[in-house]
Amino acid sequence: MQFPAEFLGEKLASVLATYGFGSPLPELLIEPCADPRFGDLQSNAALILGKRHGREPRMLAAELAASVGATEWSLPPEVAGPGFLNFRLKPDRCVSAFFSLIGDSRLGIEEAKEPQRVVVDFSSPNIAKEMHVGHLRSTILGECLARVYRFLGHRVTTVNHLGDWGTQFGMVLLGFKRHGEEARLEERPLEYLEELYQQIQSAAKENPAIREEAKAELWKLQNGDPENLALWRRFIAASQVELSRLYEELGVHFDFTMGESAYRDQLPSVVRDLQASGIAQPSQGAVCVFFPDDPELQDKPFLIQKSDGAYLYATTDLAALRFRVEEWKADRILYITDGRQRLHFQQLAATAKRWGLPVRIEHVWFGSILGEDKKPLKTREGKPIKLRELLAEALRRAYAILAEKRPDLPEERKVRIARAVGLGALKYADLSQNRNLDYVFRWEKLLSFEGNTAPYLLNAYVRIRAILRKADASGISAAHGPLREPTELRLVKLLLDFCPTLERVESESRPHFLCTYLYEVARAFHRFYESCPVLQPGPHPGTESVGSQRAARLALCQGTAATLGTGLDLLGIERLEEM
Structure with missing residues (x-):
């Protein structure tokens, strides 16, 4: 389906064309309004194009507003500030569009008409x-x-x-030939091989002859020496087994591993x-x-x-x-x-x-x-923190929180939930940042159940799923009905912004747009739930019946759960049914 942001973007682009503003137009003609008090969607096109073409932005915005006028989705746009165009969406049109998405596994989002072959090269450890x-x-x-x-x-x-063909292999080969222990290579290959590398590197600083020996081992490897090639292949195979365990724990999968x-x-x-x-x-x-x-x-x-x-x-x-x-x-x-x-x-x-x-x-x-000292995160000894240690600490801390909040849970479920919360919190803390910025790592913040965190989103999803299960047990089903309360309409309009949000993530490769969006959806849901009882709604003036109002609110819960769940999937965070 066509969402309001896409529709209004096309409408505005056609109006701009009549003014002679051809390519290039601003990449994002329409985006969510920062403050919903001033509108639902906004455009800064007049600001950009006015400056570019020597036009006074606010006057240009007024002309564009008059040309756009009212549409099937929106009231006539309002001019704000130095030249912003603010659009207020028509509630009935939004509600109608929302109900058309219920039951659609893709939430109305169509696949690209001209799909690209995209290669994503990532992780790439040595x-x-x-x-x-x-x-x-x-x-x-x-x-x-x-x-x-x-x-x-x-x-x-x-x-x-x-990174499987670098100069470090000369030192690793020399180290293994001098000090190699088969059992340690099998038990913790990455840790052991790094230890061998550090031993030879340290010795080479004191004795240049050792550095030359390591270079000779590298030369033999690169020129096909059977013994060194066989050892190198063993190092690769053993290392990949350990790497695979880490990737499996993180829920990360590759189509190809090519060094x-x-x-x-x-x-x-x-x-x-x-x-x-x-x-x-x-x-x-x-x-x-x-x-x-x-x-x-x-x-x-x-x-x-x-x-x-x-x-x-x-x-x-x-x-x-x-x-x-x-x-x-x-x-x-x-x-x-x-x-x-x-x-x-x-x-x-x-x-x-x-x-x-x-x-x-x-x-x-x-x-x-960064650590609390605003320097790259390291151990107390000044060394980089091992990823496996970081993951283990996330699970430990999540388990401790869960054990305190839910001592009644069976151990197996406690461990499973702690894993989802701990790893989800670690991922979300990173993905929710503007990737170009450094950020300070704080356990207390990322594991908090308040604010823009994974536990907050998971808690919202779990709450909605519990509501839907209760409704199902009571024989209540979601259906079309009246959605008129401000908190209902705010949530409806947010749910219609899922597709434009994903398109923005794609165009700029910035997942924090998705994180911010999901956080706003979760906040809007909590406000809706606090002001609009779902399973036991009270009478509402102008509604057909309490039953139809309840069914409509359940549909809103269903749509919110589907959006949050899909968003969590895209972030690589495991959904939960209980916390």
Whole structure:
């Protein structure tokens, strides 16, 4: 179905066309009004276009308001402030649209008419090292975006690009040959291999000969030495088993796990192709891509082969990029990494454009997770917090809260609920932030049942499901009926904004829009529930009957539960039926 934001966006675009405002129009012509007292939807088009074309914004807004006028969805728009257009939706039209969604598993959201092939590259830890807290953001952000794009109808391929061919393997190989313990490799491979790496790295600082031995082991690996290849394959296999356990606990799944090593045979051809096309050039014995026509990159060459003939991370990324375009037919590739790699992906995108690869590259970057001291979150010893330790702590704290609030629950259910609440709270605390910003990690805040948190959303969902079960047990079914109270209408209008919210998440790769939306839905539901009894409504002037009012409010509960449940699914947070 067509939702009010989409309808009004098209209406406004057609009016702007008559004024000669062609492309490019503002990306978001219509968005939710920040304060519902001033309207339901809002546009800042007059502000943007007025400034761009030398028109006084407020006067332009008044002209646009008169041209738009009343529509099937809205009253004539009002001009506010320096030139905002505020739209108030017609209650009856909204209620009618809401009832058409009841029972639709997709809540009226149609799949993309022109689906794209989207590759989402995320998590990407290094083999032979434990995942730390920094990997959490990439992992859950990538999983969430993949779920949203799939829901909207795109053909999504998720890939975990493992660091499995780097210089650290020379030290790990040397360490295992000197101190290897089979039992420890089997028990905790990532922890053990990282320990071996740190031992050799520390020794190499004191003794340059050890560093040379490690380089020799790496050279043997990269040149096909059977013993080193066999050990390397064992390290990879053992590490992937442990990584899989972590991903399974987080509810994260990949279509492909392909490390840097998957492209190692393609690296020479990448350099040859770029040189043959004049994109890459020799420079002081190395090979670089230069960007003479890009003001931002003119003095920042992209190094793809070192003077000693070695290839780099950039070369591997170019080989992977070519593979994804040629084999997977990718239209769009999202790389989910921290903000420190912005220059790298800017160079990668610029190289791909010059190379003629028909793909849109997006670097979905994020800030850091900070401790209470506003510095990157670390242990008391100053080391990065291991991801497995963070997950265990989340479960422990959630279990303690649940044990206090619900001591009556059987142990098995207590553990299951604590897992959903703990992991959900950890994910939501991250996804609800503007990804480009750093944020301070506080256990008390993320596990709170008040405010913009996962426990608050889960509690709202659980409450609504309990209402629906009681209604079902009483033989009451949801149906069309009167919805006229302000809190009823506020909730109805919010539920009609689910599709535009997801489209905004997709266009900007920012899940915090979805989190904010779900929080507003949950808040609106609680206000509705407090002011409008559902199962035992009182008489209401002008309603046909108490029964029809009760049925309509149950329908509102049903629609809210479906929206919250779908939203939780897209965030990767497990639904609960009790808390």
